[in-house]
Amino acid sequence: MSFSLTDLLAQTASEAGCTQSQLCRQTLEEAVSRRGSLVEALLDANLVDEDLFIEHLGRSLSLPFTSDESLEPADNLHNRFPAKLALRHRVYPAHLSGADLTLLTYDPFNLDARQAVGQEVRKRITWGLPPVGAFWKPCTRATAWGRRISKNCWKVAMATPARMT
DSSP states (O other): OOOOHHHHHHHHHHHTTOOOHHHHHHHHHHHHHTTOOHHHHHHHTTOSOHHHHHHHHHHHHTOOBOOOSOOOOGGGGGGGSOHHHHHHHTOEEEEEETTEEEEEOSOTTOHHHHHHHHHHOOSEEEEEBOOHHHHHHHHHSOOTTSSOOOHHHHHHHHHSOOOOO
């Protein structure tokens, strides 16, 4: 018996407290039909507690989940990470040590992000999952990118096709 990504996410949502399993499955199926992000579909539908869902997803995938609310990187790491990758693909640099870089994302199935990071960054990448709310906190502060970015602005930026120049 095969276990699809939709099954995994529906089960994870249930474990995270989703009581509307039919609506959860319908949301996932709609995201599949429009080739959208399944994780974003669940989070945007407000069917699950975001952080609890991401924490359970991390356990299901054996990806580290950080409950640390202060994701501000040390040593101005955001100055040494391409802003276009962070903005367009919603990845956040959390730790850099020699040839190793830890990136946080709340959608570990974002293949475009993984490919773009692989093309642009010449480091060994470790992926992790942050609490969704904490993920946006450092991104909405004034940063080295020279402006404040709200979550809604990010959604608009993410809808724009990536241009790797």
